[in-house]
Amino acid sequence: xxxxGEVKATVTSVIPLPEQEEKELKETLQNIPGQxxxxxxxxxxxxxxxxxxxxxxGQKVFDMSIKTRAAQMERxxxxxxNLDGK
Numbered sequence: 001x002x003x004x005g006e007v008k009a010t011v012t013s014v015i016p017l018p019e020q021e022e023k024e025l026k027e028t029l030q031n032i033p034g035q036x037x038x039x040x041x042x043x044x045x046x047x048x049x050x051x052x053x054x055x056x057x058g059q060k061v062f063d064m065s066i067k068t069r070a071a072q073m074e075r076x077x078x079x080x081x082n083l084d085g086k
Contacts, residue, residue: 007033012044012054012065029057 009029011017017025022041029039046054049065 004038005036006038006040007058008040008042010042010044010056012046012049012056014045014047014049014051016043016045025053025055029055032057 009026011022011025022043026039026041029041033039049067050070051066052064052069053062054065054068055062
């Protein structure tokens with residue numbers, strides 16, 4: 001792929017992306033590797049993420065899944081709260 005100037009991006013979603021959303025995502029990702037590189041999308045379906053997307057692009061992972069957001073919220077809610085403002 002590198003020889004052909006291609007960069008792989010793996011997109012995980014709960015359901016297949018509608019064609020227009022896939023096109024817009026690919027256009028957005030195309031700006032990351034720079035000129036002369038072509039983004040190739042690899043699509044995965046994983047109902048465990050509950051919703052949203054997980055995009056793996058080279059060494060970067062953009063986790064916008066509901067599963068991760070819910071885990072972050074749970075950690076936030078379990079933290080001790082200081083009600084006296086100190």
